[in-house]
Amino acid sequence: MTDRETVCNLGEFSLIAQIKKMAPPLSAEVCAGIGDDAAVIRQVDGSVLLVTTDMLVEGTHFSLATTSATDLGYKSLAVNLSDIGAMGGIPSHYFLVLGLPSTCLFGWFQDFLTGMFSLARHEGVQLLGGDTVAAKQLTICITLHGQAQEAAVAYRRGAKPGDDLYVSGSLGDSALGLALLQQRESCCHPLAAKGVPVGGEAAKFLISRHRRPEPRLQLGRLLTERRLISAMLDISDGLLGDLGHLLSAEESSLGADIMVDQVPLSWAYRAHQLSDSLAAYRPALTGGEDYELLFTAPAGRERVFSRLAKETGVPLARVGSISREPGIRLYLPGGEIVDGAHLHGFDHFAGQR
Numbered sequence: 001m002t003d004r005e006t007v008c009n010l011g012e013f014s015l016i017a018q019i020k021k022m023a024p025p026l027s028a029e030v031c032a033g034i035g036d037d038a039a040v041i042r043q044v045d046g047s048v049l050l051v052t053t054d055m056l057v058e059g060t061h062f063s064l065a066t067t068s069a070t071d072l073g074y075k076s077l078a079v080n081l082s083d084i085g086a087m088g089g090i091p092s093h094y095f096l097v098l099g100l101p102s103t104c105l106f107g108w109f110q111d112f113l114t115g116m117f118s119l120a121r122h123e124g125v126q127l128l129g130g131d132t133v134a135a136k137q138l139t140i141c142i143t144l145h146g147q148a149q150e151a152a153v154a155y156r157r158g159a160k161p162g163d164d165l166y167v168s169g170s171l172g173d174s175a176l177g178l179a180l181l182q183q184r185e186s187c188c189h190p191l192a193a194k195g196v197p198v199g200g201e202a203a204k205f206l207i208s209r210h211r212r213p214e215p216r217l218q219l220g221r222l223l224t225e226r227r228l229i230s231a232m233l234d235i236s237d238g239l240l241g242d243l244g245h246l247l248s249a250e251e252s253s254l255g256a257d258i259m260v261d262q263v264p265l266s267w268a269y270r271a272h273q274l275s276d277s278l279a280a281y282r283p284a285l286t287g288g289e290d291y292e293l294l295f296t297a298p299a300g301r302e303r304v305f306s307r308l309a310k311e312t313g314v315p316l317a318r319v320g321s322i323s324r325e326p327g328i329r330l331y332l333p334g335g336e337i338v339d340g341a342h343l344h345g346f347d348h349f350a351g352q353r
């Protein structure tokens with residue numbers, strides 16, 4: 001890379017690596033800085049402070065044509081809660097930074113706050129401050145704090161060869177929900193052309209999974225408090241993309257074997273994706289914004305996790321295992337093995353290249 005190339009050519013993850021490389025070294029109280037779902041800062045009483053931040057920009061993360069103000073308020077906070085859940089923490093306080101275009105209506109603004117505060121009330125988190133500025137594009141940035149016991153925190157690092165790999169809930173719903181919304185906008189739906197009904201309960205379910213992801217806070221906390229897992233993160237960039245982050249968090253390179261037919265799909269996903277081919281699994285493997293948990297655990301804990309799934313009401317599926325062999329191998333239902341590098345997760349700069 002030369003100084004005259006644009007940052008878009010580097011991509012999100014190389015840019016973050018460059019920031020980390022050039023940043024001054026961290027002091028002893030920092031257990032995790034750049035590179036995990038939240039920073040982890042040791043406190044004097046044996047607990048840790050967790051801090052995470054996420055920014056949503058109109059046109060990149062959402063379109064006002066397909067997102068209501070209340071849903072956007074909800075989601076802006078939900079994506080941050082998900083990162084605290086992925087560390088096993090209890091969220092507590094947050095800051096809200098808004099960049100508002102001159103066209104933003106006061107009614108829209110109030111609805112946005114209603115959506116955000118309803119989730120804040122539900123999860124017991126309090127808004128303590130922020131900043132409000134004029135901007136060309138609607139921009140929302142939330143910084144959320146949480147707490148955990150130091151010994152219980154789950155990191156992206158920690159997976160061992162032979163560990164099982166689990167995911168919560170179902171994958172790919174959000175990507176299909178977004179596709180439905182975008183296709184509705186453009187008025188030419190490819191599923192309709194295949195004779196598949198586009199509306200109905202399945203479409204409603206998929207769209208609501210996209211608009212209102214459920215942060216897995218209770219599940220994340222129980223997994224870590226009970227010391228059941230070796231590594232964890234939330235799936236915001238797609239299963240394969242985030243699995244890549246988990247694997248590269250280790251000093252020694254690791255790989256993973258994924259049984260594609262074990263990847264959990266909702267009834268609504270199955271209703272929309274008809275075949276057994278790799279293409280039908282693509283949204284579940286690479287689609288972003290599911291905000292489910294991806295974690296590793298020593299092999300043989302299936303019964304513990306099936307009890308935990310009943311206790312929390314969140315399904316847990318074993319989708320594969322961690323291997324010493326670098327790379328991600330996808331085992332298809334027909335016996336074929338595909339290199340996961342051929343499919344990619346979400347990179348914020350990819351569309352601008």
Ligand code: ADP
Nearest residue numbers: 016019033034035036037038053054083236237
């Ligand atoms: P997540 O999807 O969990 O929100 P990201 O992929 O956005 O995580 O970021 C990965 C890691 O890189 C996080 O630890 C985040 O804090 C860090 N990071 C991202 N952008 C920056 C930045 N501009 N400066 C410092 N750290 C950053």
Ligand code: MG
Nearest residue numbers: 037083234236
């Ligand atoms: Mg995350």
